[in-house]
Amino acid sequence: MNDLRHHFRTPLMRSPFHPRVAAANVLNAWAPWAGVTTALNFGDVAMEHSAIRNSASLYDISPMIKYAIEGPEAAAYLDRLTLRRASGLPVGAVQYTAWCNDAGHVLDDGTLFRLGEDRFRLCCQERHLPWLQDSAIGFDLSIRDETEAIAGLSLQGPTSFAVLSAAGGADLAGLKPFRLAEVHLGPAGPVMVSRTGFTGDLGYEIWTTPDRALDLWDHLMAEGAPHRLRPVGTEALNIARIEAGFIIANMDFVCAEQVLRPDRARQPDEIGLGWMVDLDKGRFNGRNAIRAARAGDTLRWALVGLDIDGNVPAEGAELYLDGKKAVGQVTAAAWSPTTKRNLALAQIRRPWHRDAGDRLRAEIYALRELQYHKLMLPARIVDRPFSSPKRRRATPPGMF
Amino acid sequence: MPTPSFDAIIIGGGVNGLACAGRLAQAGQKVLVLDAADTPGGGALTGEFAPGYRVDGLAHLVTHLDTRMLAALKPERHGLDWAVDAMATTALSSDGGHLTLNGAYGEAVQGLEEAEAQRWTALRGRLLRHTEILRPLREITPPLPGKGGGKGNLLALGRAGLNLRRLGREEMQEFLRMILINVHDVVQEDLTDDRLRGLIAFDATLGAFLGPRSPNSLFLLWHRLSGDAGRIRWPRGGMGALATALAEAVRATGAELRCAARVDRVLSDGDRATGVRLESGEEIAARCVISTANPRTTFMDLLGARQIETGLVRRLTNIRMRGTAAKLHLALKGAPDFRGADLRHRLVIAPSSDAVENAFNHVKYGEFSPAPVMEITCPTAHDPGFAPDGHHVLSIVAQYAPYSPRGGWEAGRDALQAAILKQLEAHAPGIGELITAVELLTPADIAARHGLVGGSWHQGDLAVEQMLFMRPAVGIARYATPVPGLWLAGAGSHPGGGISGTAGWNAANEILGAA
Numbered sequence A: 001m002n003d004l005r006h007h008f009r010t011p012l013m014r015s016p017f018h019p020r021v022a023a024a025n026v027l028n029a030w031a032p033w034a035g036v037t038t039a040l041n042f043g044d045v046a047m048e049h050s051a052i053r054n055s056a057s058l059y060d061i062s063p064m065i066k067y068a069i070e071g072p073e074a075a076a077y078l079d080r081l082t083l084r085r086a087s088g089l090p091v092g093a094v095q096y097t098a099w100c101n102d103a104g105h106v107l108d109d110g111t112l113f114r115l116g117e118d119r120f121r122l123c124c125q126e127r128h129l130p131w132l133q134d135s136a137i138g139f140d141l142s143i144r145d146e147t148e149a150i151a152g153l154s155l156q157g158p159t160s161f162a163v164l165s166a167a168g169g170a171d172l173a174g175l176k177p178f179r180l181a182e183v184h185l186g187p188a189g190p191v192m193v194s195r196t197g198f199t200g201d202l203g204y205e206i207w208t209t210p211d212r213a214l215d216l217w218d219h220l221m222a223e224g225a226p227h228r229l230r231p232v233g234t235e236a237l238n239i240a241r242i243e244a245g246f247i248i249a250n251m252d253f254v255c256a257e258q259v260l261r262p263d264r265a266r267q268p269d270e271i272g273l274g275w276m277v278d279l280d281k282g283r284f285n286g287r288n289a290i291r292a293a294r295a296g297d298t299l300r301w302a303l304v305g306l307d308i309d310g311n312v313p314a315e316g317a318e319l320y321l322d323g324k325k326a327v328g329q330v331t332a333a334a335w336s337p338t339t340k341r342n343l344a345l346a347q348i349r350r351p352w353h354r355d356a357g358d359r360l361r362a363e364i365y366a367l368r369e370l371q372y373h374k375l376m377l378p379a380r381i382v383d384r385p386f387s388s389p390k391r392r393r394a395t396p397p398g399m400f
Numbered sequence B: 001m002p003t004p005s006f007d008a009i010i011i012g013g014g015v016n017g018l019a020c021a022g023r024l025a026q027a028g029q030k031v032l033v034l035d036a037a038d039t040p041g042g043g044a045l046t047g048e049f050a051p052g053y054r055v056d057g058l059a060h061l062v063t064h065l066d067t068r069m070l071a072a073l074k075p076e077r078h079g080l081d082w083a084v085d086a087m088a089t090t091a092l093s094s095d096g097g098h099l100t101l102n103g104a105y106g107e108a109v110q111g112l113e114e115a116e117a118q119r120w121t122a123l124r125g126r127l128l129r130h131t132e133i134l135r136p137l138r139e140i141t142p143p144l145p146g147k148g149g150g151k152g153n154l155l156a157l158g159r160a161g162l163n164l165r166r167l168g169r170e171e172m173q174e175f176l177r178m179i180l181i182n183v184h185d186v187v188q189e190d191l192t193d194d195r196l197r198g199l200i201a202f203d204a205t206l207g208a209f210l211g212p213r214s215p216n217s218l219f220l221l222w223h224r225l226s227g228d229a230g231r232i233r234w235p236r237g238g239m240g241a242l243a244t245a246l247a248e249a250v251r252a253t254g255a256e257l258r259c260a261a262r263v264d265r266v267l268s269d270g271d272r273a274t275g276v277r278l279e280s281g282e283e284i285a286a287r288c289v290i291s292t293a294n295p296r297t298t299f300m301d302l303l304g305a306r307q308i309e310t311g312l313v314r315r316l317t318n319i320r321m322r323g324t325a326a327k328l329h330l331a332l333k334g335a336p337d338f339r340g341a342d343l344r345h346r347l348v349i350a351p352s353s354d355a356v357e358n359a360f361n362h363v364k365y366g367e368f369s370p371a372p373v374m375e376i377t378c379p380t381a382h383d384p385g386f387a388p389d390g391h392h393v394l395s396i397v398a399q400y401a402p403y404s405p406r407g408g409w410e411a412g413r414d415a416l417q418a419a420i421l422k423q424l425e426a427h428a429p430g431i432g433e434l435i436t437a438v439e440l441l442t443p444a445d446i447a448a449r450h451g452l453v454g455g456s457w458h459q460g461d462l463a464v465e466q467m468l469f470m471r472p473a474v475g476i477a478r479y480a481t482p483v484p485g486l487w488l489a490g491a492g493s494h495p496g497g498g499i500s501g502t503a504g505w506n507a508a509n510e511i512l513g514a515a
Ligand SMILES: Cc1cc2nc3c(=O)[nH]c(=O)nc-3n(C[C@H](O)[C@H](O)[C@H](O)COP(=O)(O)OP(=O)(O)OC[C@H]3O[C@@H](n4cnc5c(N)ncnc54)[C@H](O)[C@@H]3O)c2cc1C
Pocket: B011, B012, B013, B014, B015, B016, B017, B034, B035, B036, B037, B040, B041, B042, B043, B044, B058, B059, B060, B061, B062, B063, B064, B207, B261, B262, B263, B264, B292, B293, B294, B323, B325, B326, B327, B397, B446, B450, B451, B452, B455, B456, B457, B458, B459, B489, B490, B491, B492, B496, B497, B498, B499, B500
């Protein structure tokens, strides 16, 4: 993205979309993401969130870490690396997955794209090349960090397909969730489109090369204007992802390789990813430990969704049983405009993920004109996702 | 796989493999030992290196042979006999003023001034007392920090603790002070004679990637002494004869031994080890597979990295295995004269602790020492049968030589040989004229011949950070491995290498406990 020789002058790299993002970032609200400067908002978080849920939104996902995993044994390798059966993934399909260390603790989660019989792309939050390479010893394949070789935009919201059609992607009407296709988008040229996203809404991720990034942005913004397309920042996206119940590495769980305190690492079952674990597919990293933890009943944590009274976001709140016993903490929280509820994701000690009933209280410190007000608000464990509109899965998608 | 016809298959018939086999067979298990070489014994072997001249091909002295194994297998009933039961050591001086240590690690010394002799007696006593603390740990499965382990282990730990207490307060403090320091400081503080300092420094760093000034080099001296209190022995007929007697003793327990049988695969059903495949393609099933081959080789090559988890792959690839010892075999047409030194002794050229350190410096930079330090034995001084009448052979372990020198061994080997010979000439003038044949084994040759990865003496550097529950690596330090049915039992495991059999015996105990 930039010349790395000048890292000391420019500690953060710039995304290929930076010229457009910078121009729209009227409040200069920036935050680093994987070493890249990214927009927190474009001036109005509420309107941006509204675009995600009511029209269409554009979010720069270029900083996402991407690995090209290619070779005759790539599928077998991914079977061994990840929790799910990657070899069962059809070409042109995408899988949400995760991978663990020997202790069965989650290193990261991410999305796996099968681009060809022997070609995969793994997208995730953190960098893992040494781990991926050490896991590849004995397999015939190559692994390459292609983070900077690929630029990506996430086009999400009810009118996202209308935008995509207008931009030249009408042929993608048949594209189902978690599938991908190549398409030519007018002046933006050939791109790869996957029906994926982090909002739990109808939406697409569009992948191109950095040299054509600005053409893609300009083309989408121009064609999307009639459909109320607007750029959104991380703050709006965060509200949407909480509504969708999605977790983020190093926010809702600590990546096992970065854990310092021994009790912070989590098995998939402890962060709501137990459903991914395919114990029938043969050996994979962490399998024995996961199996042993299940058999020995030694899992200590669970990840749950909470519906909390009131409208004060419970960020960082401690959870108490009967107002006394500390049993967990909130990892992400937001007042949800979509559901009109006060939502949170939380780590909670077992068995309270199951047995807490109406005994949970969230201890929230609300800052009111330089003074904290301590609130002990009732919290109920509810199913995730908190919101899942039908349009998310409808194929062909609606032309709102 | 057919139903297993063996309880245990042991990969490698070195001393550790034999020890393990004997112990298991005596406990009633059906055992098969497979070795790639034509004869059992591994690093304990004797053979011809030039027509009519024989020598110990790798290890040439016995310092660590496991007493439990000797008592249980009784190799002396199968021909083991000691040509030398307590070999003296002479620290050679290039001016002929040699120093000789007699008995077990210098019980008596010749050639020292009275005051220095007293200082030596005091230091020796202290070292041996400290060794007693560590010795019980040799014969147990390394305990995990915070956990005791089995009953026998607790007893041994208790014994170590008791020995520590018995030292008394001051001596205990001294032990704790010395535990991680370097041998150079110790000899510098406690001794004044450079010959003696050089000898102790040499012994502490023999077979290690350490110089006398390297931290925790004293630990290796304790390790050496913990074998047999520093006693050095040599079997009649050489190390090969020891191997043969031990192999016969093991056969007598009912275990089966097959040589020229290289294992090229440990078979697994995806969950557990089920047997082995030989180079010939033959597959043999067993309830458990025990490897005395290098731990990294065992997992990465024989089992396959795909069969284990990534964390273990990482730990295996990080094990440090850096051989620094070369072996030189000389055929001589007459007796060499090391300025009057007794050829029946172990002869050591290490003029001072600094000389050892200087020799080590080079290996850090991928060079061999221009002035190597070395240990020399003369088998023909005990057994004329090792060479034609009137002729002699020398077996020399020389340090330091890197596994892969800058510029490669192709270019370097003649220069290394010349450097060793130059040292010899300085101590035994005229020896060059006597030479009729030479065989030089660089660490790379040793690795290729014996499967000692990196030429490493101990199948993995013996250093504090690769000891006990960290040997060969965390998670595989207690002979069992994460792969059910696959065990480790070689020098790479606790307590390390040498012609000893202790790792193999310990592993067998662990396997029997688990069975
Ligand atoms: C230069 C040098 C000098 C040394 N001098 C001494 C000394 O004087 N005194 C001393 O006590 N120690 C000495 N050692 C150390 C000693 O040789 C080793 O530590 C010792 O041999 C280890 O014993 P082991 O049984 O674990 O392994 P080894 O003796 O190495 O035996 C392993 C056996 O396994 C076999 N094997 C390996 N892979 C396979 C396979 N895939 N299939 C079948 N068989 C296989 C090998 O053929 C070998 O026979 C020296 C080492 C070096 C490098």
